[in-house]
Amino acid sequence: MDNFALKVEDLVVYLDDLIAVRGVSFVINKGERWGLVGESGAGKSLTALAIMGLLQDGWKTSGAVLHDGMNLLQASDKTLSARRGRTMSMVFQDPTTALNPVAKVGKQITWILRHHMHVTQKDAYEQSLVLLNKMNLPRPESIMDSYPHQLSGGQRQRIMIAMALACYPELIIADEPTTALDVTVQKQVLRLLDAAVTERNCGLLLITHDLPVIAAMCENVAVMYGGRIVETGKISDVFTNPRHPYTKGLLASQPTLDNIDLDGGTRLPSIRGSVPPLYAMPDGCAFAERCDFATQKCKELPELDNQIQQVACWNPVAEARKGA
Amino acid sequence: MSEKLQSVKNSLKRPRKKSRLPLIVGASITLVMVIIGVISMFWIPQDVNVSDPSIRMLPIGTPHHLFGTDFLGRDVTSMLMTGVRTSVIIGASAAFLSLFIGTLFGMLAASISKLDEPIMRTADIFMAMPGIIFALVLASTIGAGYVTTIFALTSFFTPAFVRVTRASSMRVLSEDYISVARLYGRSRLFITIRHVLPNVSSILIVQFTIYFAAGVLSEAGLSFLGVGINRPSVSLGMMLHEAVEQIGITDPLGVWPGLGIVILVIGLNLLGDGLRDYFDPRFSQRVR
């Protein structure tokens, strides 16, 4: 049996002549919490949807997504749907629209258990109650009997997580699971995800643009820009010693209590310019236009190097400083 | 560069451009019909009410009578041209009046909350009524004709415009920049004319073409029943009425007016669909 939960090899996702994900590779081992960060439009969500086989009509993929002993990109919708919710599951960003508004919560959770685990309705109901209990949802019976619109956003997101965990999947993909929630609820939801990974030894792919969330949750991280991974490695390395100028800029533009000058006067540093649109993506390094260290060499596409903390940059931060 | 990326790049196809065909076909059909209508105002081959028993029921393709003559020897070509004019005038007038009144009340409902309930409930009431029955009664009591037909159609089209205008205006009014404009001290009237109207106009134009088509169909239906347009005026629905009453359904005289209505309505509907795609690419956007 593989000891990885997910292996992505050279994944390319495109629609007609727009390439949104341009060759992404990574491995998530079982029990590993793996973070994917980047601005919106960097290709994070499309990567996740491509793994699940849930891309919208018209989007095409190339490369390989290995999971549960097969290449998911070549599997039929039927084969995939037997995996979805069973060996891999996904938590979406907006819990207000992610649940079927006309079905009771109980029906939506028990369906998964009955469909994948072939248990009786009674057993499915019991197991659902246990799951909801674990999600710290008070009075699970009444929640099972509620429609989504009767519950709060935090409750709904916990239900989404319960649904994702129901069949003990090997891989959980969480796409911005806390972005739509209040700060106080965010922490609870993250703790639940964290505990689930520890308890079940499954792989977690956590997608967010929120660096502190990644820092608190994950062991490893990949930074995405312009449809490619530009830097990847251990959280401690990447976040303390960023090698890619983009990672560095991203970290510098995070508001922390240290660099907020309460008396005013100083401004939060930001990265100049904006992400190039898909149709104007340069052939070389996508970040070159916004990069202070860009050289002629950056017209060519840099690949990830072979260091432990991999970076795809012709002038990584340490060297660039030396030269400057 | 990764091999996969390179091979994908080599295989890329240019996206199929969203077809403008419906817009072009729809606009062309509508334009041709309008032109036929305009021409008929100044020139038609023969007076539509002059009958000549000696040339009854001439077949299609007869010289001087391209579409033949009817059971009284009247020229079908002239009647068809006049009928198209009637359809266009009544459909466009009913749609335009509904657009005007509907936009006014829809915006009032959206921007003045006190008026919202009364206006919308009135619209609901009108919407729930079987329009054709009223048109029937109206036509028989105050007399059939252009004005009655347009009045009847306008009464039953207006609520739809009120609803659409209100819904889209509300959406605009809930935008942040409207709140800013309010804080800035802009008057309701200014906000409505400057911000709301331009934002809802495209939806209303589409709605206009759809109800133009509906007006053409309804007028034809009323005239077919004998309570819409009557002699000495001519309408496509009335021609069918005459054909069925006088010579039965088997005669080709029953084909041309019907075909005329179908072509005009398809043209208008295509135009409406085309305009919707043109104004709001979100409906057909490649990346949703």
Added chain:
Amino acid sequence: MGRFILRRLAFFAITLLTTSVLIFTLIRAAGGNVAAILLGKNSSAEEIHKLSTELGLERPLPVQYFEWMGNFLHGNLGQAFRSKQLASHLIWSQAPVSVPLSLGGLILAIIIAIPLGTFAAKNFNRPSGAFVAVLSQIGIAVPVFWAGLLLSLVFGVHLHLLPTGGWVPWSENFVGALRSLALPVFTLGIVMASTLTRYTRTAILDVMNEDFVRTARASGMSRRVALIKVGLRNASLPLVTVLGLLAAEMVGGTVIIEKVYSLPGISRMILDNVTAREVVVVQSTVMVIVVYVMTINLIIDLAYGLLDPRIRVGK
């Protein structure tokens, strides 16, 4: 749900009241001097006045309105001036034609349109789906009477399968009545189905792009299962609203189709009585039709409430 039902019922009552005033005003104000028309051209002013008084038409309009409405609510729909026939009797005798025709058309439209619209949505990027979409587009543009003429030309005149018009009462020959209704119902059904197919297609396409359909698929439903289990159920909500609009179209279609197939239904009765200036009969008949349409609308509204838990259970 209780509040929702109360609201709908209140709206039902208010609409009927408003409509009745409208009908009354329209028919009376625009109808000219009823007595004069009843008596014909050669009548003297004296005779007209006498008849008017006799018929109670000289009294103030509000008095007449309340009398008519009061009687109507008690089930007394009035009677014809000339023949003294009861309006309720006249209406009742048309119902066996008009009610099966209108309801049959509506049901047939639903039976055709829902599967066809679903098919078109499912195959929206294939030629087969596009074909259905084009077909419904053309169907929408065909006037209902012309469709009737063409169908009776094909099935009646050329194929001799069904009668092209006329009516055999149910009591006389049940099969004959069915046969004379077959083409009218079919015509009304396919014309309304065109509109409904288009709405169904749009509603399903919209729903299938919703987040919750993606969630359903992420939890293991195949495309097909998600469409049937989640898509159709949610798409039914906007469609129910459309059915309400179709109910009004249904009445219009029925009136025209009765004319095409020369059926002795409600439309002929209204036309005859309007021409004869039998104002009370016309008022009551129109009112009955409005009640019929409004009742269908009310049932649809309540069904919507049942289908949508956001209305049924509230927060």
